Amino acid sequence: MAINAGADALGLVARMPSGPGPIADELIASIAAMVPPPVSTFLLTSETRAADIADHIGATNPTTVQIVSHIDPAESLRLARLAPHVRRVQVIHVEGEDALDLIPRYSPHVHAFLLDSGRPGAVVPELGGTGRAHDWAISARFVQASKRPVFLAGGLNPSNVGDAIRQVRPYALDLCSGVRSDGVLDQEKLASFVEAVRIADAATSPT
Ligand SMILES: O=C(O)c1ccccc1N[C@@H]1O[C@H](COP(=O)(O)O)[C@@H](O)[C@H]1O
Secondary structure (H helix, E strand, O other): OOOOOOOOEEEEEOOOOOOOOOOOHHHHHHHHHHOOOOOEEEEEEOOOOHHHHHHHHHHHOOOEEEEOOOOOHHHHHHHHHHOOOOEEEEEEEOOOHHHHHHHHHHHHHOOEEEEEOOEOOOOOOEOOOOOOOOOHHHHHHHHHHOOOOEEEOOOOOOOOHHHHHHHHOOOEEOOOHHHEEOOEEOHHHHHHHHHHHHHHHHHHOOO
16 A cells, blocks of 8 residues: 555564554565565664674565664664665654764764654653654754755654655655554555645755
8 A cells, every 4th residue: 555655665663662563574574575676675673783683684684774773883883784785774763952963973884864753761662653743843953964864754644744844854754653543554644645745845846
């Protein structure tokens, strides 16, 4: 459904401490194997050590790994050496201006950033899929400061995505809760979201 609606990538959520979307690694591997080549497959991993992330990649074979924890940048460097064939996207949970300090720590080792609204330090860590937006003013500053492409995520839905694009000007968008009903992907919400993105894109793209 997401590919038919025009998605460029599918997020495949592996085991997580919380959130609505985890599926088994075996299912992730079989989806990654059948997705047509123009569409990217993003493995969302909560692993934090390079060796464990590389094993997770090996078990599932995605085109891209989305690292949803703020891992030690030394592990980020190690992963770049262990898995140079896979695109690496580092998630930054925007809880305040400190998020900007993380740009130079990860930039040398990753292909892109993804800004989300988790609370990694919560008693039960939230690493995404929260349905909450964060402070887009900080995200806009992050986009301006980063030499790497920046995805925006966190509470995006058909009603707010136009404002998000206008304020933040991200490279791309990622979402989960905002296009689901009763936990399942909702075709109407998906179509409304894609249409809202198309309108905002047309209004903000240089002519
Ligand atoms: O969807 C999940 O269950 C999930 C769990 C843990 C980490 C990430 C998860 N999903 C990703 O979270 C963001 C934003 O989600 P939402 O739109 O705020 O619900 C998105 O990148 C999902 O792929």
